[in-house]
Amino acid sequence: MLNGFDEVFIMDGNGPYVWSCLVIFILILVLNIFTALKRKNKILKSLKKL
Amino acid sequence: MGSPPLFYKWSSKILPWLSIVSILILGVGLYWGMFYAPTDYKQGDVYRILFIHVPSAILGQSIFMFMAICGFINMIWRAKISGMMLKSAAPIGASFTLLALVTGSIWGKPTWGTWWVWDARLTSTLILFFIYAALIGLHSTIEDKTKADRAVSILSIVGIAIIPVIKKSVDWWQTLHQPSTFTITSSPSMSPDMYQPLLICVIGFYLFFALLLTLNLRNEVLEREKNKNWVRQLFGGLS
Amino acid sequence: MMQSSISDWLTIILRRDLIIAFRRSSTYITPLIFFLIVVTFFPLALGPQESLLSSLAPGVIWIAALLASLLAVETIFSEDFRDGTLDDFFISLEPSFILVFAKVLIHWLITGLPILIASMIAALVLYLPFESFIPMIFSLLLGTSFMSLLGALGAALSLGRSAILSAIIVLPFSIPTLLMGTSVISSSLINQDFSGYLMIMGAMLAIGIPGLCLLTVEALLLNYE
Numbered sequence: 001m002l003n004g005f006d007e008v009f010i011m012d013g014n015g016p017y018v019w020s021c022l023v024i025f026i027l028i029l030v031l032n033i034f035t036a037l038k039r040k041n042k043i044l045k046s047l048k049k050l
Numbered sequence: 051m052g053s054p055p056l057f058y059k060w061s062s063k064i065l066p067w068l069s070i071v072s073i074l075i076l077g078v079g080l081y082w083g084m085f086y087a088p089t090d091y092k093q094g095d096v097y098r099i100l101f102i103h104v105p106s107a108i109l110g111q112s113i114f115m116f117m118a119i120c121g122f123i124n125m126i127w128r129a130k131i132s133g134m135m136l137k138s139a140a141p142i143g144a145s146f147t148l149l150a151l152v153t154g155s156i157w158g159k160p161t162w163g164t165w166w167v168w169d170a171r172l173t174s175t176l177i178l179f180f181i182y183a184a185l186i187g188l189h190s191t192i193e194d195k196t197k198a199d200r201a202v203s204i205l206s207i208v209g210i211a212i213i214p215v216i217k218k219s220v221d222w223w224q225t226l227h228q229p230s231t232f233t234i235t236s237s238p239s240m241s242p243d244m245y246q247p248l249l250i251c252v253i254g255f256y257l258f259f260a261l262l263l264t265l266n267l268r269n270e271v272l273e274r275e276k277n278k279n280w281v282r283q284l285f286g287g288l289s
Numbered sequence: 290m291m292q293s294s295i296s297d298w299l300t301i302i303l304r305r306d307l308i309i310a311f312r313r314s315s316t317y318i319t320p321l322i323f324f325l326i327v328v329t330f331f332p333l334a335l336g337p338q339e340s341l342l343s344s345l346a347p348g349v350i351w352i353a354a355l356l357a358s359l360l361a362v363e364t365i366f367s368e369d370f371r372d373g374t375l376d377d378f379f380i381s382l383e384p385s386f387i388l389v390f391a392k393v394l395i396h397w398l399i400t401g402l403p404i405l406i407a408s409m410i411a412a413l414v415l416y417l418p419f420e421s422f423i424p425m426i427f428s429l430l431l432g433t434s435f436m437s438l439l440g441a442l443g444a445a446l447s448l449g450r451s452a453i454l455s456a457i458i459v460l461p462f463s464i465p466t467l468l469m470g471t472s473v474i475s476s477s478l479i480n481q482d483f484s485g486y487l488m489i490m491g492a493m494l495a496i497g498i499p500g501l502c503l504l505t506v507e508a509l510l511l512n513y514e
Contacts, residue, residue: 013094014160021099022080023152025106028145029258036265043272047285125507180461187457191450197511201446205458206503208442212462215493219468222486241397 054271057131061264076254082247090244093128099157101248105255107150107171110178113143113259117185118210121203131267134274136206137189138266142259144182151175170224174217181209195274201221204235295387302378302391310399316361317399324357324404328411339416346415347474350408350425351432351467358400358433359459362440363452366509367397370448379513389502389509393441401433421477424487428473431490432466438494438501439463443510465493 083101090097120136123129154172155165166172185202192198275281310316332342342349375508378388408429412422413513437460443455469486476483 215465219465223468
């Protein structure tokens, strides 16, 4: 188990690269889910109007 | 699950389970990969990008395969749901392919010293992304959704036929212009400590794709069947 | 009455379209001029050094050829679609495969063939060695034919919609043609065997003629539902 912020974040010096990948990954996934949910709300709203 | 109302009911039941399981497995795989997997003796810790990069590259390709199968079914049997699946899968495939490109380029910076190398794999992934963009662009320009589905089906079938040719020709092109000096993939005899979390990540990615596909597909079904009776019955009581 | 055979049908369409194309000289002149202009731009942008230009020549000629053959893609079906001739073709019980094949052939005759001839001028201007002319001609012959097939599919899918759409649809799929076409010329520049690339291009064409024509028929039928 790794201890300390530096050891986790920096790793062997290339840590920021790894973490930025993870952040981009999560960003894209959240964006996908978010657009799907937003579209669902829009459709439900228009259905209620009918 | 051939008919839209049946799919909608069935997916409502499975959706909570799918989201819990996919996020759980994805979380376990990534946590394992980031904190417990041993450091690679050659590349150092930067190889940990592999736990995101490889699954997204795999997904980018298998989603295209999935789309082509849907397109084939849509062309032959005119099954409505297959056209909707095709349409719903396209943006997910494009985002995974983009993810593979971006993570590959971030990986390239510390290992090769540049953000981009005209490596055969990177190039063919970029072309795959362009093809996804063409499919999405084509779908968005045709107003009639069923027509758009069939047009995209035709194009996806051309795509699945031509992707192996693209890969092969990019390989040849690379050997002609510059001999390949670096390979991204590690040796086939990957240590099980690294292979196991990678496998879990790949499974997690697939499950997550299933989740996103279900979400998109439900939206698509609702939007297109807006005026059908079953939708009215399902949502009529709400207001 | 004699029942007209498939070859009669093919000649009828070919003759009609060729007459239409030759009445309006812009149909076959425009791609030609476009091709030569694009080729001219490279020495202007990159400088006139002979060694540089001759090493870039395969790529320059191929990019110009691809873009020029895409230029006239819109006209393959749009005119007949607008005045209703296409409807007549589909109503007559002849296989519509023949119609698409004839249209592709016409497109190749009015864009591919002029480009093929102009490519020799381009090769001279770009200092491509004389030994590479034959491989260049063969690669362009196979490549532009495949581009006409792909272009027909793109035109059918984007019928009545924006012109740029068909280019975006077609260009990613034309990459193998581009890579192999340039590889043929580049290999001949360094005295390597290039027959393998030509064979692959020929195989793509052999699969593409039935496959892409059938898919183009399907795409055209989408407009009649």
